[in-house]
Amino acid sequence: MNNYDWEKALYLSILDTPLAAWLSDFSVIIKDWKSRIHHAEQNKWEKQLKKFPRTEVTTQSFGDTVTIGSENDVSSNAQEHLRSVLKCYMPWRKGPFRLFDIDIDTEWRSDFKWQRIQHHIPDLKHKHVLDVGCGSGYHLFRMREAGANQILGIDPTTLFFYQFSIFKQYLRQENIHFLPVPLESLPATGAFDVVFCMGVLYHRHDPLTFLKMLKSQISKNGSLIIETLIIDGEPNEVLMPRERYAQMRNVYFIPSAEMLRLWLEKVGFKDVEMIEKNYTSTQEQRSTEWMTNHSLVDFLNPDNHKLTIEGYPAPLRATFVAST
Amino acid sequence: MNNYDWEKALYLSILDTPLAAWLSDFSVIIKDWKSRIHHAEQNKWEKQLKKFPRTEVTTQSFGDTVTIGSENDVSSNAQEHLRSVLKCYMPWRKGPFRLFDIDIDTEWRSDFKWQRIQHHIPDLKHKHVLDVGCGSGYHLFRMREAGANQILGIDPTTLFFYQFSIFKQYLRQENIHFLPVPLESLPATGAFDVVFCMGVLYHRHDPLTFLKMLKSQISKNGSLIIETLIIDGEPNEVLMPRERYAQMRNVYFIPSAEMLRLWLEKVGFKDVEMIEKNYTSTQEQRSTEWMTNHSLVDFLNPDNHKLTIEGYPAPLRATFVAST
Amino acid sequence: MNNYDWEKALYLSILDTPLAAWLSDFSVIIKDWKSRIHHAEQNKWEKQLKKFPRTEVTTQSFGDTVTIGSENDVSSNAQEHLRSVLKCYMPWRKGPFRLFDIDIDTEWRSDFKWQRIQHHIPDLKHKHVLDVGCGSGYHLFRMREAGANQILGIDPTTLFFYQFSIFKQYLRQENIHFLPVPLESLPATGAFDVVFCMGVLYHRHDPLTFLKMLKSQISKNGSLIIETLIIDGEPNEVLMPRERYAQMRNVYFIPSAEMLRLWLEKVGFKDVEMIEKNYTSTQEQRSTEWMTNHSLVDFLNPDNHKLTIEGYPAPLRATFVAST
Amino acid sequence: MNNYDWEKALYLSILDTPLAAWLSDFSVIIKDWKSRIHHAEQNKWEKQLKKFPRTEVTTQSFGDTVTIGSENDVSSNAQEHLRSVLKCYMPWRKGPFRLFDIDIDTEWRSDFKWQRIQHHIPDLKHKHVLDVGCGSGYHLFRMREAGANQILGIDPTTLFFYQFSIFKQYLRQENIHFLPVPLESLPATGAFDVVFCMGVLYHRHDPLTFLKMLKSQISKNGSLIIETLIIDGEPNEVLMPRERYAQMRNVYFIPSAEMLRLWLEKVGFKDVEMIEKNYTSTQEQRSTEWMTNHSLVDFLNPDNHKLTIEGYPAPLRATFVAST
Numbered sequence A, B, C, D: 001m002n003n004y005d006w007e008k009a010l011y012l013s014i015l016d017t018p019l020a021a022w023l024s025d026f027s028v029i030i031k032d033w034k035s036r037i038h039h040a041e042q043n044k045w046e047k048q049l050k051k052f053p054r055t056e057v058t059t060q061s062f063g064d065t066v067t068i069g070s071e072n073d074v075s076s077n078a079q080e081h082l083r084s085v086l087k088c089y090m091p092w093r094k095g096p097f098r099l100f101d102i103d104i105d106t107e108w109r110s111d112f113k114w115q116r117i118q119h120h121i122p123d124l125k126h127k128h129v130l131d132v133g134c135g136s137g138y139h140l141f142r143m144r145e146a147g148a149n150q151i152l153g154i155d156p157t158t159l160f161f162y163q164f165s166i167f168k169q170y171l172r173q174e175n176i177h178f179l180p181v182p183l184e185s186l187p188a189t190g191a192f193d194v195v196f197c198m199g200v201l202y203h204r205h206d207p208l209t210f211l212k213m214l215k216s217q218i219s220k221n222g223s224l225i226i227e228t229l230i231i232d233g234e235p236n237e238v239l240m241p242r243e244r245y246a247q248m249r250n251v252y253f254i255p256s257a258e259m260l261r262l263w264l265e266k267v268g269f270k271d272v273e274m275i276e277k278n279y280t281s282t283q284e285q286r287s288t289e290w291m292t293n294h295s296l297v298d299f300l301n302p303d304n305h306k307l308t309i310e311g312y313p314a315p316l317r318a319t320f321v322a323s324t
Helices: A005-015 A020-032 A042-049 A075-089 A110-115 A138-145 A158-168 A205-216 A258-266 B006-014 B020-035 B042-049 B074-086 B110-117 B139-146 B160-166 B207-214 B256-267 C006-013 C018-034 C044-048 C076-087 C110-117 C138-145 C158-168 C209-216 C259-268 D006-014 D018-034 D042-049 D076-087 D110-117 D138-145 D158-168 D205-214 D257-266
Strands: A061-062 A066-068 A097-099 A103-104 A129-133 A149-154 A177-178 A192-198 A219-229 A268-279 A304-308 A316-323 B060-062 B065-067 B097-099 B101-102 B129-133 B149-156 B176-181 B192-198 B218-230 B270-279 B303-308 B318-321 C060-062 C066-068 C098-099 C102-104 C128-132 C148-156 C176-179 C194-200 C218-230 C270-279 C302-309 C317-321 D060-062 D066-069 D097-099 D103-105 D128-132 D150-154 D176-179 D192-198 D218-230 D270-279 D304-308 D317-324
Touching: A005 A020, A005 A149, A005 A177, A020 A177, A020 C018, A042 A158, A042 A316, A061 A129, A061 A138, A066 A138, A097 A158, A097 C302, A110 A138, A110 A219, A110 A268, A110 A316, A129 A138, A138 A149, A138 A177, A138 A192, A138 B160, A138 D138, A158 A177, A158 B097, A192 B110, A205 A219, A219 A258, A258 A316, A258 D317, A316 B065, B006 B020, B006 B149, B006 B176, B020 B176, B020 C102, B042 B160, B060 B139, B065 B139, B074 B101, B097 B160, B110 B218, B110 B270, B110 B318, B129 B139, B139 B149, B139 B176, B139 B192, B160 B176, B207 B218, B207 B256, B256 B270, B256 B318, C006 C018, C006 C148, C018 C176, C044 C158, C060 C138, C066 C138, C076 C102, C076 D128, C098 C158, C110 C138, C110 C218, C110 C270, C110 C317, C128 C138, C138 C176, C138 C194, C158 C176, C209 C218, C209 C259, C218 C259, C259 C270, C259 C317, D006 D018, D006 D128, D006 D176, D018 D176, D018 D257, D042 D158, D066 D138, D076 D103, D097 D158, D110 D138, D110 D270, D110 D317, D128 D138, D138 D176, D138 D192, D158 D176, D205 D218, D205 D257, D218 D257, D257 D270
Parallel strands: A066 A097, A129 A149, A129 A192, A149 A177, A192 A219, B065 B097, B129 B149, B129 B192, B149 B176, B192 B218, C066 C098, C128 C148, C128 C194, C148 C176, C194 C218, D066 D097, D128 D150, D128 D192, D150 D176, D192 D218
Antiparallel strands: A061 A066, A097 A103, A219 A316, A268 A316, B060 B065, B097 B101, B218 B318, B270 B318, C060 C066, C098 C102, C218 C317, C270 C317, D060 D066, D097 D103, D218 D317, D270 D317
16 A cells, blocks of 8 residues: 555556557646645645555445445554544545545535436446546546446545545555546547536636537547536526625526537537436535535525525536537 | 838837837747748738838828828829739728728728727727727727827738738838737737727637636726627527527627626626617628628528528627726 | 557556656657657558567577577568568668577677676666667667666667567567667656666767766666777877768767766766777678678778778777766 | 836847847747846845946947046046945956946956957957857957947856946947847857857867857858867867866866867868967956955966966967858
């Protein structure tokens, strides 16, 4: 387990795949990333990572709760200590995870979303998959459960990279990797069978450019699964919050379903289909012991949960599948 | 007049202005531009440019018809020849111009637009002005008439650069310059008092990114004058043509006036004001001897000029002024 | 054997070594190399490479004659054909090789040189070795025979890369690699235990710069083995041929042994020792069936083999060992 | 005199010369130079520069003592203060200068060297001249006296740039410029009629590369004037000091005159001629009030001025002229 090197593991993973053609790009990206500090806490996170128990895990399962190891794999002292170390990586947003029988109850029940979409997305068996904006990587493990052969998650949030790294150190043999960079940093590989992008589009001020970039990652006859905020509205309608939306800054275009379909077609996607639509519930997104800040309930109008605190329609999210 | 060099003239022009800080960027841009051929006809245009009469012009005026020289400045043989040379630079879109008493009747009566806005825009006297998407440069001359001290137009269309160059060779002393590049190529100078951008925004698939780029060119307490297609619609409305719009490809977001205002504010502009709104008439945009392709009348529904041939609302254009 | 990929093999080889830190540099170098054609015959060489018999070799030995496979590994038809294919890769300079029992009698008996130096160089067992100017790679195999663990040869001559590739395709399991680039292209790795550089220095017009570059490849307490032309002369003496030397263009500094020692010390080497000195004989360098151009005998004064045809002292070569 | 900008002055100077083609390169070089601090004292030097008297100089002459202004141009208080400010720019190596009647007695009597060569070098009248390693710029002024039309000095030593800037601020109309960079930074302009390089070659560990770079600056039928240390020796001889030479570090190749001639011819110069040779005297190079460190007399063997303190032959300098 010592000296686990995620960079080398990624290279080894891609050497026999179409991604190998981009190895020089990946190596430049990683060299650049490693040359700078990206967050004030990064050194702490890096150091703590080395303090996790060095042990082999005897059990792992990537079901609704992504479960890695059991309490039997570590001493009870170690388990106790582990809980406090895991808290150093707060806030925990996407999950749930269970590590050595410690339950990490994340802000999001990301399993809910997976349950809603899993039977409507293309078969992932043996596929090469990219997840753009993968957060802690929860869905990467679900994609593995669904049979994907090679899985790459990217997310520029440094904390999420370290959250993922905690789990990955016990799963070295799994062909799941994480690059802590934004989509802009990747070359246009056209090498993935399936690209996921959930919860990102409304944060982009250039949605068409972003959709084009997603398309440039997908191979011929591949698929995009994209989830974003939408509004119930006419084909011509798009909501752009003046300041914040449900307290989030940096929210730009929230299109109607038809407008989003048009965007997807405009940049060249085919067979666009909405596979689920769902008002986010306060059961799915809420504060927990592992994410103690405000959460959805605080961002809705207390008198009318159909509106955000700013008076906009409450968060309605939909997932679309589209083909290249 | 021999060996007129627009590059040196531009450098001389900026050496004593805030733009001087960006001289290295400009020189790299121009070096790069000169290193490649941008259009199959470029060599022809370049060569023809050297065949224009070498003479001093005895008259010039930058009124509704931008007038340079008179027939007395050239022999009648030369004038005859000149007409056929000017036709090599067709299609002529923005004007009208009169060169040595030859009238160039362009597709657009760009003087109409100037008449509608000229009394509603900030005083240009002594100002440094940038015109993004300046076409043949017609409005650059009008800005000079209005007193601007230094005027730079940019437009990536190679033909327009050569159309402008025809006139500029007779106006070497005028502090008006043209860089044949898109806005993306410029560094964020923050050095212009006033930036114009007319007829460009709806061609961009990333309108917010583009508005930010425009803002990055404007100095503190400067102004943007932006003209674009809009729709008569609700604040939340934006039209995105599925394929073509009035036969134009590459038309993306056509917002309502309120949506455009919101965009401008979202990227940080203040005091946004719509100064004119106008359905384009077939008197303002039409085929002529100097632009013999189809024009507006062919792009409208023949039975209902309130609709484009594709069934969208007919072109409605508005101009906004906003401050930084 | 199909789809043998030397690039991936190199990456796999370095992933667990100090060179791994330079993987991004190597990948950029190779991407760049692959993006261009380097020689008019390159496509032919590349194509021919795919026509070699696809077979496993049952024997290999890296002694004085580097021997790969036997006639029993291929049909006699194939062997016949093979000889003519190998001739497409002429001239063969460094060897000798024996491939499927075809003897490639190269211009140089490079085994002579190896015999002179092999007992005077540092033990290569388990070492990481770089050979700068490795030609066809003959000595790379000898270094392997001597126990080196990882061996990289570099040489910018495209033909030599393909000569090496012929052998390498039958020796995929051997940790021997070839980068077809000059020393300038490598980053300063400081990662090799031993660096060889034989027959290069006199072709450099900047010998000190070159020695510094060699030093920058060697790890702490590592060794350089450098062979070059010298003159019998005083410490202050250096011969610089006015035009050609033994018909070679691009010969610059030919120092006395003491001058070379001073250069090595000047750039920071220690424990400089000359381990052999030898007038090149016409037995060691001569025309053969596999190199039909003129060779040494033609470059010497016919009446006095102590002089070159230009009147300079005949080629005297010496090998030095030095430490970092 | 306020806001004197050497960068703009340089651009203006080259806009109408063959150097104009390299303006983008110069602007990138200068932008890069300005983006960093090059010496711990640089800010002080920069600030002091603004404290020099703002006055017009009533006299200037570029004879043996380069003389700028007279005591009548400034108040006696100012003159007093000026002396102490000038001392902030010590050590003063090349001169002599006289500024507002303050004599700056520099370490080198650079006028001696000029006297030895001035009648043997090509006519500088109307020439474009480059001086590589120009120091404080003393010889730039002498070249102007000799009629050169445009003069550029380059030297990477930051102090020398500021010494030059002191004088240049009073000589804005003179077409003399200084770029504080090494020769490597310049593009190969081939644009200078005459290139000087005095006192640099022996500091280079790559003399042939350096001579090639010098050649790449010279136009067709242009001239090089190069001065360097030589030894009295045979054509094959070159002295390379083991450690220091006359206490200087970084001394590499000191060739015999014939060897230097060969180098010049080897890189393509023609008509090589030695125009002077001279053992440096302790009258020409010595400590003064303006350079209080050790000087030549301390670097020679006290018992035998024909040897350096290290036992090498004492400094013998020669100047060569060569043509392209």
